[in-house]
Amino acid sequence: MSNTPLIRFADVSKVYHLESGDFTALNQISLEIDDNEFVAIMGPSGSGKSTMMNQLGILDVPTSGELFISGRNVASLTALERTHMRRDTIGYIFQKFYLIPLLSAYENVEYPLILKYKKRDESGKATAMLSAVGFDEAMSAHRPTQLSGGQQQRVAIARALVNDPKILLCDEPTGNLDRKTGHQIMDILCGLHDKGKTVIIVTHDPKIAEYANRTIILEDGSIAA
């Protein structure tokens, strides 16, 4: 295994320029996350968790400092390269599931494959991924509005995994689920970690954080612990 960490924050700051003045959401964060780690990020509201997830998801770039993902400096990538990195390297699981409402469960999972290979999936990968999260063919044809919260999150996990990304980013993945379903989802994520994925999870729930090998606590944009 290479010594280079999968993710490296080097003095990363993120400052939002608001009408009321500048707001520092991340303050000179330095952090390394290795391949196949399971990391939980915790902290109160406004501590910078979402900003950090946006940086990790390459939805945003640092105001200062450098963020390296898979050895590449995110800020030096073109917009298209960042898009491709989001598509190929990162799987994003959201609290609100964020499935595409006009597509069926199957099509939602197939969608990242179409983005990557520019053609409909003929390999059966989307079906296999849905099957892995407990979806049969009949369920796969349902639209997101016809599914329960737990089912939607399973589809979201399948979608995040279908392009075989190195990193799974989970933003409060159990936040909209009951406790039992939440633990079922966490069991799936643990299984993925066991299979070699790097899982980074943002949560308020200490019980959920217990699934992780390492917990990072943010406070006022800085790492408190």
Add this chain to the structure above:
Amino acid sequence: MKDIFFDLSVRSVRLNFLRSLLASIGIVIGVVAISSMGMLGTNMQLQVKDQLSSGADTIVITNDAVRMGPPGSSSSSSSSSSTGITKTQLSKIKLAAGTTSKIVPIYSTNTEFTLLSTPGRSSVYGIDPDDITKFLTISNGTNIEGVNDALVGSTIATTFNLKIGSRIKIGKDTDESRPVVKVVGILAARGMSSDNVNTDNAIVVSNDWYTNQYGGKDVYSQVNVIVKDISTITDVETAIDTKLNTDEKKPAVRISDASSRISSITSSLSSITTFILAIGGISLLVAATSIFNVMMMSVNERIQEIGILLSIGTEKGEVRRMFLYEAVILGILGAGIGGIGSLVIGYSVVSYMIGTTKYFFLPESILYIPIGMVFGLMVCILSGVYPAWRASNMDPIDALRSE
């Protein structure tokens, strides 16, 4: 392979079908307006060309100084002019045109008349009876034989219910000693003729009767030269021009043939067609606003969806494509219905306005339907460009936060 972005666009249109359909109606109206107006204009041009082409073998020689009115000065019914084609000029024309061409000197004026107690107004042509059948067709009755005999055009005959034997008082109602002519024949309809002899709404009398009434003997309003071989028309025109217009700076006569008159009239009709097409185009502009509005609504309603697409690795170009597809679908819907509508409405308009649909299916006429459809589609696509651009350039973080 079915494109997922096209699928998404189709589903979005289906989801808001009524709204999409209403927006497309603007395009339908625009396409129908452009196509129908274009076809109407073209059918008018084709009809006029057709009518004028019947006199394609005729050269018309006039004197620019001639004004409407009898060439003599003894007229009691209208204004006069002192010049026309003189006897000397006529001789030169005959000489230049050669023996194979038919030469028809014509007097003409406008006059009032009364039929029983019904007043009217029409053109009066004075033509040698032997020349009449060289270029006019008598559909009913006979040619002029007596001094007071007259032929009437088909329109005036229908309007005033003229029959063989009807008598027409020529001149103003106040004139006590008005001459009377007797209708001996009715001329076949000519429509708009290129030889400047529009007989449908006219009375044709003998040249002798005309000069007796209006004077101006041997000073003709125009001289028509009908060439035997149409391929020689330019040579004959040149010969006449050389013979008569010896002073280049001040030509004595104006010489024209059907092609120049067709060109002049179709040019005017073409301008009118362009103008009415522009009016049709305005409705497409209105439609463009409607499509733009619907597209912006679609983008605004799907901000979060756009955020999802962008955050999971959709390229900006793919998001743009998805919204442009939606505009294309609206365009195809509108242009398709508009195309069918144009066929039906255009046919009805042409039939009603021109009275014939014999030119409707000719390529130059029917071409306006695909032209209108392409314009409609282009307007839709252009209306979708900004909303698509806006969607693709959204910040995925802001878009995801949107509810």
